[in-house]
Amino acid sequence: MIAARDLRLRAGKRTLLANASFELRDAAFTAILGPNGAGKTTLLRTLAGIRPPDGGSVLVDGNDAASLSASARARRIAHIAADELFIEQLTVRDVIATGRFCHHRWWEWRESARDALSITDALDATGMTSFEHRAFATLSSGERQRVWLAMALAQEARMLLLDEPTSHLDIRAAQEILQLLRAQTAAGIGVVCVLHDVNEAAGFADDLLVMGGGQLLGCGDAERVLTTRALEEAYGVEMERMRSASGALRLFTTVPEARECRARARPPS
Amino acid sequence: MRLAGLLAIALGAALLATLCGGTWIDPAQVIRALVHPRPDDVSTIVWQLRLPRVAIGAVTGASLGVAGALLQGLLRNPLVDPYLTGVSAGAAVAIVAGTIVGVTFAALPLLGFCAGIAAALLVAALARRGAGLDSTRLILAGVALSSLFSAAIALMLTRLPIGAAAPAILGWLAGSLSGRGWSELAFCTPYVAVGLVCALAAVPSLNALRLGDVRAASAGVDVARAQWLILGAASLLTASSVVLAGTVGFVGLLVPHIARRAVGSDARLVLPASAIAGAAIVMAADAACRTIAAPAEIPLGVLLAFLGVPAFLYFYIRSERATAAA
Numbered sequence A: 001m002i003a004a005r006d007l008r009l010r011a012g013k014r015t016l017l018a019n020a021s022f023e024l025r026d027a028a029f030t031a032i033l034g035p036n037g038a039g040k041t042t043l044l045r046t047l048a049g050i051r052p053p054d055g056g057s058v059l060v061d062g063n064d065a066a067s068l069s070a071s072a073r074a075r076r077i078a079h080i081a082a083d084e085l086f087i088e089q090l091t092v093r094d095v096i097a098t099g100r101f102c103h104h105r106w107w108e109w110r111e112s113a114r115d116a117l118s119i120t121d122a123l124d125a126t127g128m129t130s131f132e133h134r135a136f137a138t139l140s141s142g143e144r145q146r147v148w149l150a151m152a153l154a155q156e157a158r159m160l161l162l163d164e165p166t167s168h169l170d171i172r173a174a175q176e177i178l179q180l181l182r183a184q185t186a187a188g189i190g191v192v193c194v195l196h197d198v199n200e201a202a203g204f205a206d207d208l209l210v211m212g213g214g215q216l217l218g219c220g221d222a223e224r225v226l227t228t229r230a231l232e233e234a235y236g237v238e239m240e241r242m243r244s245a246s247g248a249l250r251l252f253t254t255v256p257e258a259r260e261c262r263a264r265a266r267p268p269s
Numbered sequence B: 001m002r003l004a005g006l007l008a009i010a011l012g013a014a015l016l017a018t019l020c021g022g023t024w025i026d027p028a029q030v031i032r033a034l035v036h037p038r039p040d041d042v043s044t045i046v047w048q049l050r051l052p053r054v055a056i057g058a059v060t061g062a063s064l065g066v067a068g069a070l071l072q073g074l075l076r077n078p079l080v081d082p083y084l085t086g087v088s089a090g091a092a093v094a095i096v097a098g099t100i101v102g103v104t105f106a107a108l109p110l111l112g113f114c115a116g117i118a119a120a121l122l123v124a125a126l127a128r129r130g131a132g133l134d135s136t137r138l139i140l141a142g143v144a145l146s147s148l149f150s151a152a153i154a155l156m157l158t159r160l161p162i163g164a165a166a167p168a169i170l171g172w173l174a175g176s177l178s179g180r181g182w183s184e185l186a187f188c189t190p191y192v193a194v195g196l197v198c199a200l201a202a203v204p205s206l207n208a209l210r211l212g213d214v215r216a217a218s219a220g221v222d223v224a225r226a227q228w229l230i231l232g233a234a235s236l237l238t239a240s241s242v243v244l245a246g247t248v249g250f251v252g253l254l255v256p257h258i259a260r261r262a263v264g265s266d267a268r269l270v271l272p273a274s275a276i277a278g279a280a281i282v283m284a285a286d287a288a289c290r291t292i293a294a295p296a297e298i299p300l301g302v303l304l305a306f307l308g309v310p311a312f313l314y315f316y317i318r319s320e321r322a323t324a325a326a
Helices: A040-047 A070-076 A092-098 A113-125 A141-154 A171-186 A198-204 A228-235 A256-265 B002-019 B027-035 B041-075 B087-101 B105-127 B135-159 B163-174 B182-201 B203-209 B213-218 B223-245 B251-263 B267-292 B300-325
Strands: A002-011 A014-024 A029-033 A055-060 A077-080 A159-163 A190-194 A207-212 A215-220 A239-243 A249-253
Touching: A002 A040, A014 A040, A014 A055, A014 A207, A014 A215, A029 A040, A029 A171, A029 A198, A040 A077, A040 A159, A040 A190, A070 A077, A077 A141, A077 B213, A092 A113, A092 A141, A113 A141, A141 A159, A141 A171, A159 A171, A171 A190, A171 A198, A198 A249, A207 A228, A215 A228, A228 A239, B002 B027, B002 B041, B002 B251, B002 B267, B027 B041, B041 B135, B041 B182, B041 B203, B041 B223, B041 B251, B041 B267, B087 B105, B087 B135, B087 B163, B087 B223, B105 B135, B105 B182, B105 B223, B163 B300, B182 B203, B182 B223, B182 B267, B203 B213, B203 B223, B203 B267, B213 B223, B251 B267, B251 B300, B267 B300
Parallel strands: A029 A190, A029 A207, A077 A159, A159 A190
Antiparallel strands: A002 A014, A002 A055, A207 A215, A239 A249
8 A cells, every 4th residue: 555645746846746645555446637747647656656755755555665675665566657768679578577676686686486487477467478579679559568567567566556558559458458457456456547538547447536736636436536627627628427328437528519509508698 | 608609709819819919929838837937038928928918908808898888788878988987088187197297107007096086976976866867967977077188188298398208198098008017907906896796786777777767766776876886886997997008999888789799688698798808809909909010019099999990880780781681
């Protein structure tokens, strides 16, 4: 479990988050929503302990994240960054094996049987077994995202923090990644995802955090947090909230035609 | 296995460098001198001239190769040269100034070493960001300070009475193993040893850093600590090599490329391969320097640049084209 206590985040002089306290549960799927530039990536990195908070603290299983060594922290929290980078020469297996770094001392250079087992499991869980010896540079976006997920699984951490794992993916690849993550929560792992698609969040998340305007605009389950008011405040766009035939929550931006229609229906004042 | 091949080449270079020079010595005579040193000419040449130079060549080449591999890995930039740390330019300023004002020859290594490390600390201070280092600023600070130091050297060489010190200074700036012996090697050995241990300690971090700073940090690398460890190791190794051989170009920049071509990008193999390839190249080049124009010597740095750079460009571009065609 990760807990934020009076967490403050800044980018230069701009406040991204002012004194927020919340908890990220084990065995649950938490989505972080908010407009571009709201500080979602900064928040995720701070929660992952790879960036110090600008105020307040992050507690990992009750310990201050700042007091943990980098390795000890990585054994508890796996973080997947969103940035795409060119990786020369490395195979899928090389990349995933990097996830085992935190289980080694500096002089332990050899891959142990435990490492091999963990890497095999991670390949298996993400459906990448047949890609093991492929060059990473030759993979598609969806396949790369699976590799990053496999690397995080190889860390064997209790919390998985992912920055926009479904951006740039087609609908099917995105659904597959989200289902893989959902399956992790069933195994007791806490999943925290920065997402851009409100409906992905509504469909998969147990808890949601909505960021915007330098503060936490909402925190809780989808029914409570995903109101048109909170989303309009966060994104500055008019939203409509509806139900699918199966009763699931669905949110859409109001299209211009609907806006005109509504204006016409309004009685003249 | 590629590593074993490189090692065989290095041993061949060491043997060749022991045999040839101003006079060719028979392998049988060399072996006799090695096993039963006697106070004759051959034993003196082998023990006091050839062996120290071969050993210094090996240490210089290995240090520069490892320093280059460390920094190219840390900065993920194949154009990085260990002299970028400011070490060589800093050491050069101190040694040129020291030679001109007449500091005793025995004190020059210490002077050069301290000035080199001081210059590296200055570059690191300028590149500091938070707890760690900013890659771009490190490169900029290194390049900028190096040109400042070069200008200071040019000023000293043109405005001060150099006189009898000229050959020593020029040999030093062009890179040369001429006149170096066991005492210089003994002076540098502890620093090289510390540098190599730090380099080995950085190997797992270097491998994780192939995925970029952020992903390495996510995997549990203390990036700031790894940066200081790697920069410190590279500075110690570079300063030692500069004290031993002056400013030898080519090796620190290009040897890591040769190593990666041979063994891939895994730091567990790249660092040893860089050490071995660097040692082989410097030993062989120094043997050529002594032999080609004997009894005169060609500066090591000059020979390495004239022979090594075209050869490297030829092989590198050819293999790049082969990769592109495949």
